Amino acid sequence: MGKQWKLLLCLLILATSLLSGCWDNRELEERNAVLGIALDLVEIDGEEQYKMTVQIPIPIKIAGSSGEGGGGNENAVKIVSGIGRTVMEASRSLQLRLNQQLFVGHTRILAVSEKLARRGLSDIMDSFRRDPMIRRLMWTVVVKGRAATLLEIRPQLSQIPVIFQMEQIENGIRMGTIPDQSLGEYFNDSASKVAQPFLNYVEASQNELKWRGVAVFREDRMVGTLTPVETWTLMRLRNKRRGGMEVVPIPGTENEFITFRPKFMETKITFQKNDNAPGDTNITATFHCEVKGDLLESTGQKGGLTHSREITELEGIIKQEMERRAHEVVGKVQKEFNSDVLRLGLKLRAQHYHDYWKHHDWNEDFKDFPIRIVYTIKLQRLGMAM
Structure with a gap:
């Protein structure tokens, strides 16, 4: 009987050694959660490159997150940018400026400038399509002017601008006044040989985000806009x-x-x-x-x-x-x-x-x-x- 127990113990040890466990786990406090991404075109030394801007919440500054009640919305988020010849190179440049790893699993809004949309989105969308962490339900919008202005607004009704924008879009969808056009919908239409995609078209000012209709695409290039009516x-x-x-x-x-x-x-x-x-x-x-x-x-x-x-x-x-x-x-x-x-x-x-x-x-x-x-x-x- 003793030999049988020893054999069983050896089998259990061998079985548990094959389990992977959480060898690569990372605590939430060790990540920078990205809520919004904006992509613009900038000229560096005569060459057009991508400028990626992200909005990162600062938990300790958010009201209610500490006993002191948090701070105002001007302190609740951090906006950081990186530049590169590709989207991933811009992301790497941005990562080198931060103390924690970027995490895009909670990203809710992807904004692209009108200039970039008219040039074509196939190159930048390739990286988002390949990344398994990117949510297909993310709201993707075309911004009149610079896309980064969408992340820089300071709404008075919310500490975190992206949360305010997300709720504004979702409320319009519930009311039936704004199209439910997500990143996944764009992928489906752009991959189709029959239909053509469109995205919501917005304009950002200092304190508010205005919905201006939709941007119409032919394949991956923006060709015009439709008004709200x-x-x-x-x-x-x-x-x-x-x-x-x-x-x-x-x-x-x-x-x-x-x-x-x-x-x-x-x-x-x-x-x-x-x-x-x-x-x-x-x-x-x-x-x-x-x-x-x-x-x-x-x-x-x-x-x-x-x-x-x-x-x-x-x-x-x-x-x-x-x-x-x-x-x-x-x-x-x-x-x-x-x-x-x-x-x-x-x-x-x-x-x-x-x-x-x-x-x-x-x-x-x-x-x-x-x-x-x-x-x-x-x-x-x-x-x-x-």
Whole structure:
């Protein structure tokens, strides 16, 4: 029996020696957690290089982290920059200036300058795609001007600027006014041979961050922007999102408007074949958009809406204006940008692969593809009236 126990003990020792354990563990206090990354182009000795700027929180300075109550938001974060010919070289240059290892597992925002976006993002995105620590749910935005200004703002409502910006974006997504466009969404669209990517477009000032719409890409290069109102139209056509409030002028009047807030949205795409159409483009796409919402105000309406005829008339005015705006947006992304941010090609390839798709180059033919938009407006709540 003694020999058996000795043999069992030897086997246990051998088994435990094969366990790796936490040989490479590192305490949180030994890391610099990066909350935000900004990338700009700078010229060094006549050569364009990348400037990486990061925002690092200082735990002891954050209010509530110590018995003294912490400090103000100007002391709660540290902003550090590094320069290099590649993103990883800039990261290495930045690391050499810090006393602890950089940790990007908690990074929430990646900002790139408009100049860099118009040059192309394929080179910088390569390193982020390969790094397993980078979150695919990170918010990626294009900044008007320097990207580093996004990390330098000092909002009055939060000690940590990146947390304020993250909550601002997430609140807009919940309200349906800002597209849910993360780093993972950009990777998916940029890798697709059909769809084209877009990113949120922002402008940073000293104390606030303003959402300016979206930056539209063709492959990896930014080719233009859409305003917030145009972006809401794009969200309805592409993502079936309700977007923001629509202020519609009343025809035949001066300074009289209807304010309409979409609540429920449904979009369907159908294709119609016309064998008698000239040339080889015999298919037309139609976006059918059904929008149900509330009437928030009508500056030209005196008293309440008591007749169904008046409600139908208002629905017709809203329908006409939203269709006009939608055709303008589609014309812009087709003729000016030639970028299928509508993801129309995905539907077309799935439904008409043999009779259209394999005979055409969608990246070139998208700009001339016939598209119709038809809205159906339903007013659900008209508000209180005396």
